[in-house]
Amino acid sequence: MIADGARRHFAAAFGGEPTLVASAAGRVNLIGEHVDYSGGEALPIAIQRRTAVAVRLRSGAKVTRINSGGTGGVLTIDHARLARRGKWTDYPSGVLDQLVGAGIEVPGLEVAVASDIPSGSGLSSSAALEVAFGFAVRSVLQVPLDAVLLALECQRAERQFVGVPCGAMDQLTAACGRRGHALHLQFGPIQVRAVPFAEQVLVVDTAVPRGLRTSAYTERVQECAVALAAVRQLAPDMPHLAAAMLEQIDRAEMPDVSRLRARHVIAECQRVRDAAAALSAGERFPGHLALASHQSLRDDYECSSRELDWVVEFAMRTPGIAGARLTGAGWGGCAVVFGDAGALAALEEALPGAYAKAIGHRPRAWLVTADDGARLE
């Protein structure tokens, strides 16, 4: 268990036992991509891959001494001089910055981190680290926070400190996920509703390095802001882009790319509502919605890649596969595949070799089910 890993790293780095261990989950979004920062809706699951944070208070200087993975030594974060350093410690530093900003006295801490969420693959290892760290530190200081507020605190850490203009989907899922359920998330204003989801899905990591993902993401956020400003010329009270009607998007004056992005947002939110309704009615995930989502992300949002398209097309040729789509930000990262358990197992077996032959390097693939979000271990 990953919590045992955090305890072992803790003992190796600092000696003895931590006061407590908290963990948070990675996520796979079933549908509802690139809509959270436009006030839309999404339907993610937390998965069995987790990040655990072991913590103990220490006397003396107000610094966090932190180790990850048992290797790389112990790094020091000075609470009085929190600054972005372009390293993994920016995530805990960003959360500390939020705590200090909220007027919480943070004494010295010893922290060890363990994770089995592959970083850089689009399974939200960064959100899981933020949420697990925030949960562990707030618990040890006895200033707990409700899971939704904790997630929003971590989202602010990522936006304001790390500098990624992300929505709240990843942190909400890392914090609020529920075993056997998908989360129907609404982002304007925030609402979290669990809907039954007992299926297995296959996650395929295209293993393409991150590249320009952050800059392209920021560009999409800006294109959507332009679309919203244009719609507000017609409808000044429009709260966010996802609340607009297709007809308003078509009528408003905006650059063609913004119109394409906005059309994706409106259509994708409808697909989320349809998928959530199907799951609530006890049906299987509607695979055709996943395919339609992928096409919209590929053509209108332009955030797919050759490798992701290849995975979706290959999956759809396998008997018993119902649907597939890119999941997460795109431009590489992961795809999620829906279908019968037998078909998913056959695909898990067949895909890596075929992908390596076609693309030139090996992908990674995991069968996952919906799991719990943040918890004390």
Ligand code: GLA
């Ligand atoms: C990243 C961001 C999320 C969301 C997705 C795309 O994972 O962190 O907020 O915008 O991309 O749906």
